[in-house]
Amino acid sequence: MAAQTKAILLFACAAVLFSLVLVPGENVWNFLHNFLMGMFGDYAILWPLLLLYVAIITAMERKANGKIAGKLTLATLAIMFFSAVIYVFTTPMKPQNGFFTELGVLYANGIAGNGSGLLGGVLGVPAALLCGLSGAQIITVILLIVTIMFLFGITIKDLLKAVKKPVSAVKDNVAVAREQQLMRREQRVQRRKLMEEEALKKERARAKAPKKLPKTLTVDTATGEVLNDGDFNIDVPLDDDSEQVTDYGDRLKTLIHQMNTPVDINQQSKPVASKVADIISKKKKTQSQKDDENRPSDLSDVPIDAAEKVIAEEVNISLGNDKALQKQQESNYVFPPVELLHPTNSGDDDTKAMEELQTNGEKLITTLESFSVNAKIVNICRGPSVTRFELQPAPGVKISKITNLSDDIALNLAADGVRIEAPIPGKAAVGIEVPNRIVSMVSMRELIDSRKFNTSKSKLSVVLGKDISGNIVVADLGKMPHLLIAGTTGSGKSVCVNSILISLLYKASPEEVKLLLIDPKMVEFSKYKGIPHLLIPVVSDAKKAAGALNWAVNEMLQRYKTFSAYNVRDIYGYNKMIDKFNKIRENKTDKQLQDEPLVNEDNLPVPTEKMHSIVIAIDELADLMMAAPNEVEESICRLAQMARAAGMHLIIATQRPSVNVITGVIKANIPSRISLKVSSQIDSRTILDIGGAEKLIGRGDMLFAPVGSPKPLRVQGCYASDEEIENVTGYIKQSHKSDYNEQVVEEIEKIAATEINSNSKGSSGSSSAGEESDDPMMEEAIKLVVEAGQASTSLLQRRLRLGYARAGRLIDEMEQMGVVGPHEGSKAREVRITYQQWLERNNMTSE
Numbered sequence: 114m115a116a117q118t119k120a121i122l123l124f125a126c127a128a129v130l131f132s133l134v135l136v137p138g139e140n141v142w143n144f145l146h147n148f149l150m151g152m153f154g155d156y157a158i159l160w161p162l163l164l165l166y167v168a169i170i171t172a173m174e175r176k177a178n179g180k181i182a183g184k185l186t187l188a189t190l191a192i193m194f195f196s197a198v199i200y201v202f203t204t205p206m207k208p209q210n211g212f213f214t215e216l217g218v219l220y221a222n223g224i225a226g227n228g229s230g231l232l233g234g235v236l237g238v239p240a241a242l243l244c245g246l247s248g249a250q251i252i253t254v255i256l257l258i259v260t261i262m263f264l265f266g267i268t269i270k271d272l273l274k275a276v277k278k279p280v281s282a283v284k285d286n287v288a289v290a291r292e293q294q295l296m297r298r299e300q301r302v303q304r305r306k307l308m309e310e311e312a313l314k315k316e317r318a319r320a321k322a323p324k325k326l327p328k329t330l331t332v333d334t335a336t337g338e339v340l341n342d343g344d345f346n347i348d349v350p351l352d353d354d355s356e357q358v359t360d361y362g363d364r365l366k367t368l369i370h371q372m373n374t375p376v377d378i379n380q381q382s383k384p385v386a387s388k389v390a391d392i393i394s395k396k397k398k399t400q401s402q403k404d405d406e407n408r409p410s411d412l413s414d415v416p417i418d419a420a421e422k423v424i425a426e427e428v429n430i431s432l433g434n435d436k437a438l439q440k441q442q443e444s445n446y447v448f449p450p451v452e453l454l455h456p457t458n459s460g461d462d463d464t465k466a467m468e469e470l471q472t473n474g475e476k477l478i479t480t481l482e483s484f485s486v487n488a489k490i491v492n493i494c495r496g497p498s499v500t501r502f503e504l505q506p507a508p509g510v511k512i513s514k515i516t517n518l519s520d521d522i523a524l525n526l527a528a529d530g531v532r533i534e535a536p537i538p539g540k541a542a543v544g545i546e547v548p549n550r551i552v553s554m555v556s557m558r559e560l561i562d563s564r565k566f567n568t569s570k571s572k573l574s575v576v577l578g579k580d581i582s583g584n585i586v587v588a589d590l591g592k593m594p595h596l597l598i599a600g601t602t603g604s605g606k607s608v609c610v611n612s613i614l615i616s617l618l619y620k621a622s623p624e625e626v627k628l629l630l631i632d633p634k635m636v637e638f639s640k641y642k643g644i645p646h647l648l649i650p651v652v653s654d655a656k657k658a659a660g661a662l663n664w665a666v667n668e669m670l671q672r673y674k675t676f677s678a679y680n681v682r683d684i685y686g687y688n689k690m691i692d693k694f695n696k697i698r699e700n701k702t703d704k705q706l707q708d709e710p711l712v713n714e715d716n717l718p719v720p721t722e723k724m725h726s727i728v729i730a731i732d733e734l735a736d737l738m739m740a741a742p743n744e745v746e747e748s749i750c751r752l753a754q755m756a757r758a759a760g761m762h763l764i765i766a767t768q769r770p771s772v773n774v775i776t777g778v779i780k781a782n783i784p785s786r787i788s789l790k791v792s793s794q795i796d797s798r799t800i801l802d803i804g805g806a807e808k809l810i811g812r813g814d815m816l817f818a819p820v821g822s823p824k825p826l827r828v829q830g831c832y833a834s835d836e837e838i839e840n841v842t843g844y845i846k847q848s849h850k851s852d853y854n855e856q857v858v859e860e861i862e863k864i865a866a867t868e869i870n871s872n873s874k875g876s877s878g879s880s881s882a883g884e885e886s887d888d889p890m891m892e893e894a895i896k897l898v899v900e901a902g903q904a905s906t907s908l909l910q911r912r913l914r915l916g917y918a919r920a921g922r923l924i925d926e927m928e929q930m931g932v933v934g935p936h937e938g939s940k941a942r943e944v945r946i947t948y949q950q951w952l953e954r955n956n957m958t959s960e
Contacts, residue, residue, distance in 0.1 A: 116171055123168035130161035151220040153196060154230030163188040163264075187264040194257040196233030201241055201249040446622035446645075447848050453840040454558035454833075466551050470500060473526055473547055477502055480525040486514055491542055496581040497553040497829040498814055501534075503542040512536065515543055532808045538824050546581065546827065548810045555579050555813070555831040557612060560587075561619050572625045573726060573762065575616035577609070577787075577817060578830040586817065586828050590617075590728065590764075593785035593820055594757035599770035599800040600789025605813035605830055607637050609787065610730060610766050612833045615841055617728060618646065623852065624722075629665065629729045631658045633736040640838050645849040648727065649858050655740035658731075660864035662748035664857060665729060665761060669752060672724070672759040678717060684724050684760035694719045726760040734767040735774045739947060746776060753782035770800045784820040789813070789830075801825055890915065894923045895932055895951055903941035904933040 130149070134157045137146050149157045167184040200219070219234040240249035261267070474490055481488055487507035494501045506515065512535045523531040526547055534544035560566060560576035563585050573590035580586055590596065590613075600606040617626055623645040632638040635653040642651055652658050672684070681687045694711050698721070711719045729752070731737065737745045752763055763783065767774055770791060780799075788806040791797050797806035803825070806816050813830035890913060897912055898904035904927065909920035924942065927933045932951070934943035 120168050120172035123164060123171060127161045127164040127168060130164060131158075134158050134161065147224050150230070151224045152230050152232050153192065154199070154219075154222070154233065157230070159192055159195065160188075163191065184264070187260060191257065191260045191264055193232055193236055194253055194260055196230060197236035197240065197253045198233075198250075198257055200233035200237030201246060201253055446624070448619060448622075449841045449844045451558055451562045453844055454561060454837050455556060457556045457559045458554060466495065466549075469550060470495060473500070474502060476526055477504075477522065477545065477547075480522055481515070481518070484514075484518055484521070486510055486518070488515070488543075494582045495549070496583055496827075497555050497579050498549055498810060498812075499546050499581055499827065499829070500549055501581050502545045502547065503537060503540065504545060505542050512543060515545075529810055530808045532805055532827075534824070555829050557615065557831045557833045557837060560585055560831050561616070563587075566616070566620075569620075572621040573617070573728070574620055575613045576831060577612070578813065578815070578828045580829075581827050586826070588785075588817075588819060590762050591726070591757075593762070595753050595763040595783045595785065596765070597775070597780070597783045597786045597800065598764070598766040598789070599775070599787070599791065599796070600768060600815075601792055601811075602768055604789035604791075604809075604811050605815070606766050606768060606789055607732065608813060608833055609789070609815065609830050610637070610732060610764065611838055612831050613764060614641065614730065615833055615838065618644070618841060618845065621646075621726075623849070624725060626726045626728060629661060629727060631661060631729070631731045631737070633658065633733050633740075637732045638730070640835070640842050643846050643851045644842055645845065645852050647851060647853065649853055649861065652861075655737055657861055658737055659741040659744040659748070660861040662729070662745060662752070663864050664861050665727070665756075666748050666751050667860075668727070669756050669759045669761055672761075673755070675724075676758070679719075683758035684726065688723045691720065691723050695721060724760060726762070728762050728764065730764040730766075732766050734765050735769045738774050739950075746779065750778050750782060753779065770796045772799060775799060786818045787815050788818075788825070789815045888919070888923060888926070890919075891923065891926065895927065898927070898933060898944050899947055899951070902944055904944055905941045908941075 133142070133145050133149055137143055149160070153160060164185075167188055170184060216231050216234050216238070220231040222230075237249065237253065240252055243249075244252060470493060474493065478488070478490065481504075487510060488504040489507075490502055491505045492503040494503070504515070506512070516533050516535050519531050519533050522533075522545065523529070528547050530548070532546040534546065536542060537544045555578050557576075560578070563576075565585050565587050566574060566576055569587055569589070571589045571591050575588055575590055577586045577588055596613075598606055598609055614628070614630075617628070620626075626646060627648040628641070628644075628646045629648050630638040630641060630651045632651050632653050633655055638651045641647065649661070652661050676682065676684075676687060679687060679690060681690060697711060734745075749763065749765070752761060756762065765779075765783070770788075786800055788797060788800045788809075790809040790811040791800070791806045794804040794807050797804045800806065801816060801818055805825070809815065813832060815828050815830055816825035817828045818825035893913060894909055897909065901908060904924060906917065906920045906924055909915055909923055910917060913920070915923075924933065928935060928942070932944065932946055934945055936942065
């Protein structure tokens, strides 16, 4: 109360001084008015202003502790030094009169409203007499600056920060401009290189091309093949006027017409001609979509021998070489355009967003002050769905004191939940993340069309969303190398998996990346059926899923054997070796030498095709673990441990991140994880090893913990609607046919059939063992231990009201049946099956 009383008195004094300076008045009032004007001159108004500032500071301080006297002293000194500065800068020459005479002149001028008043001369006249005008100006300015810094609490550090911000902004602008200039320079260099290469190719083609068409074209009537000049059955003469045809399309039409007219090939020539026309038109359309710049402007520039080569190849394709047609389509893979995705909706109200930031910031500081926590906001990062307020606590404030106030902060901000990150990695600040009331949706098109995604070199680059600062998050699946995704129903888990798959379709061709999709729900991956990236059809049967994972393990081991034979470490080294030998083949001029297989140092033939990467996506791991826990866990663990170098990567999603589904072995071998909203802190610790995922707001809000990251990164996932997925997959299906590996499908079906037979034998054995038991309480005992999750003799005694001997006999029989595990000392026995599995075994036995 003492501080508030003093503040009121100071405020009253400031008001009186304002009135004295502005209103002349009469008698005593006039005397005081003239005194103030004579003392301070034109700048007498500064005194009540500084007094008002001291009153406000006093009112804000809870305890005065002698600060008022210090503020008043500093305010008085500031006015004196300011008046002295005005005097030394307005005086035209060094004072010639005496000290007191000069003060009298200054006082009279001040009453008249001119000059700095008498107070300016008290310090200014001695300084000018002793140091001259220049020295007095320097000294008084320095003293004024120092006094103002003490009065307003400004430090050297604050001055440096104030200078650093514009300097940093200028530096960033210069860096961005330089980077853009370098990019434009690189683009010009690349365009120049492409133009030079195209010109060189045209010159070589023109040099090799003959000047005119051959006089005859030989066609085999039995097979429709184009033969050499020596081996002929029927000669098709060409007119001499054909040399005057300048258009490439007219040449093809003329050749096809002359192939059909004089030769009687019954019903075979028409399908061949139509097939050739369709393939040529499709080839032109695909090439124009892929690269319009590389297409010749005039088809007459194409060499004539190339026309013969095209006709020969297309005739062979039309007569049954479907594999060659399929490879040609794959090599000309057309990436889906970005226009298939919905554009970004930029209808957010920035004014309301800024008002929300200001209101929440003020409420946050007020809440902390009410709990005696002194801190200041140093930065605010607004993301699509969450805003992070970065606080810098005062010296002596513990971080735990802030983290314990999360519920109180959420209450005062009227927020659904508040997550506190203390401290922020790389910053001396505490982050308080508050959900936005105005949420901005992150569209898939914005991320796919971003420069960060398009310039990423890896074919396994995927987009996830935007972080809390609004930066686009792009991850490399090859470096992860496996990904574990967990979240409750409706948290955005399936949307996250779909965004990853769509990113792969935009980044890699079917020759570079193959997909193996396992969908126990049978509805999540149904839209991807028929795309050329699929290695096999989408697997929806749990038993076939275990077989698919087992095949993946065998494929991984086979790849490692190949790497060992060719002395390479991983898939990247193997593909580099293939590129090296393919360049050697291209440099050979003789066609027969090009067809000869090349061998490496160990005399092993080097193939021509690269090895593609395989991405295995599992939408729901919990269902697979219920159906075949041992086989699935073993296959996943082996793939997670060894599949990275083989170019095989796992994406596992589950809505139940419990220790029964995500076992310790699986968790230890999958370092990269994404946790969406989970139901409890235990689930958050299971997936991320730390809490916090239970406080997410859902709808794509996630914590992304890549390999090597000290703390997870909060990301707002992008949204890929069903319509967008259908547009992209439909475009790819129209352009390219599916290419399932039938050999892989057969192997998976064999493995699944073998596992079903082995399980049926085991179940029949266990059922027979169960039939040997004549105890009518066996079914109740099995149901009890399955529901409890553990088995013990004392449990059966208490719940079923059995004696010790009978309960122990039931436990032993269940161990023989494979329902429970062996004895483990004083611990309860492990239950190895579920009640549904027991019912399935009984049904199979009864049938």
